[in-house]
Amino acid sequence: MRYATASTSYDYLFHEAVFIDIASHAWKRVQLKNIFIQKIFMFKSWKSVEPYLLVTPQTLVFLLFLVFPIATIFIVSFWEFTGYSMTPGFTLDNYRNIFTSQVSLATYLNTFKFVGLVWFFTLIIGFPVAYFLAFYIDSLRWQIILFLVCTIPFWTSNIIRMISWIPFLGREGLLNKLLIGIGLTQQPIDIFLFSDFAVVLAMVHLYTLFMIVPIFNSLMRIDRNLIAAAEDAGASGFQVFKEVILPLSLPGIAIGSIFVVTLTMGEFVTVRLMSGGQAASVGYLIRNQIGSLQYPLAAANAVILLIVTLAIIFGILRTIDIRKEL
């Protein structure tokens, strides 16, 4: 014992322990401070700035062209609007107008109908194509060639692509001529062009590729031995599909669905052109509102559309784990 101020030796030990504890805390604090200072200095060194520089342009583009406009839209959607002028302020009238108007509700329903139909058809057309490319085409070369074939719809501008449907689908178009020619119908069928059918057809034609690629990706990742293992265990062709291939391609389907849903949700060019201005979609409605300078209404619609789209994506991500695909 070095000194005997403490009543018992245990007390002494206790005091010493407390002292050590406090001292070590203080020491740690000093160390932390040093690390903090070091970090600041390190930040100034080129090596640590480098990674941030890599993402700076993208961040700026995002802030300037995505975050800022969306924030603006969000703010404007609460501005007051009198029919011919708008003033900064805060009102929920724009939203109230949308939710109470039969026309806008019908437009939303119509948009959902398009989204549902386009999603359904791109899936049932895209999946077999992806399946074919992944399981029946062995050479990478042919897979690439056939993928290029799938991209043909994108080789020309949107407008030309739309206009090209007219000679095919119109009253005097190829399809009607053919149907009359083989005697399936006496009268030309009107619903082929400038109809919901035409809108869905054009969008399916365009967006199926966005379904094919991610599904193809997830199918290519399936270990072929899993299929052999399922067959080994007695699975029939359908059971192999249901038990192994389909569950393992769900992430691809999810990613494809996100593409198709987001693209279809905001569509207005296809809707405008292929329906001949007769069908409505929220995107088209927003465009018209902008055309007639009803900015706050357009902004409110845009916010609702954005929220609905994000909700759908969120729902998809909650159900299916797509992390493996990324």
Next chain:
Amino acid sequence: MITGTTQQAQTVSTPYVAPVHAEGVMLRSLTKKYGSFVAVENINLDIPAGSYCCLLGPSGCGKTTTLRMIAGHEEATSGDVIIGDRRVNDLPPAKRNTAMVFQNYALFPHKTVWQNVEFGLKMRGVKVSDRAQRVNEMLEVVGLSKFGDRKPTMLSGGQQQRVALARALVTRPQVLLLDEPLSALDESLRVKTRSELRKLQRQFGMTFIQVTHAQDEAFSLADQIVVMDHGHIDQIGTPAEIFSAPASRFVARFVGDNNIFVGKVTHVTPDTNAALIQLEVDGLGTFLCHGQAADVGMTAACSVRADRMVLKPHTPDSHASNQISVRVAAVEFTGYVTRVSLLLEATGEEALYKVRTQDWMSQPLQEGESVVLGWSTEDCIFLPH
């Protein structure tokens, strides 16, 4: 019957499942071609019911293709696969009474361990209540009862391997086919799992056919080893036969630790059992060995196991056969055995000498020292091709 304890949960426990009726496998003129490439050529093989057979060979020798043809995952170009007394060429995998353990296991990643094991029963339409009982039994056999609701990726390599075994065994196949079942495991686990495999085979009594490229695996597991090379069978035999009497240069080299000398047959003396053959090897002199069917003038080889040789510290007698002058190139201590690389002074080729470390230590040689390597005629095996 003892229930699985924590200790047993790590190893294969007491049998719960009655041994199945085993079937033998026969391959007749089995051939597989991919375009002009012949993967398996005209293979004939009899695997007795209830035996453990290893197809041994380097990668690309056709062993896996042969296994997949037995399983039905690969269609034979010609020839027959016969299991029991049925020709199964045209039957799908599930109808052959075989089950396969795939390389890297091929467990369904989206299903739990329990669902993986259940899969075969579910596909065969076994009643739900029976399924549960058999899956639980099987998980107990492989010591994974506690892991039923985990996904395969959450298990260690050894555990995954046992799930794959359980999935294959649960349908009670008569023949179990294993494609490199141990290659994904680390060394110590491989040795342990090896004995578990052997135990399972004894316990279930079914025929095991295993593909492997590791000779120690084949030696320790198999009743029958089939050594394959370039789509052919080079030798069929018990591990002891393959080890002590390799039938070809390829087998001798593949089995490892053999010194092979290629030369010309100069003299054949017929004898009651085997002829005494004299082999002239360029630069090394004449070697004597026993063998069958050799013609004077043919190119052949002889092989001597590295552990059957002796090192003599004096100059060779120029008239004696089975002797070569060598220089010690490197000494490698591996534990019980010391491996000594020798340089043949006449040709500059390498030879291997294996000796008990204890014996080596009593008379160690320095690297660079010149000695004479010799062996007895009985240990020299004649390899006609």
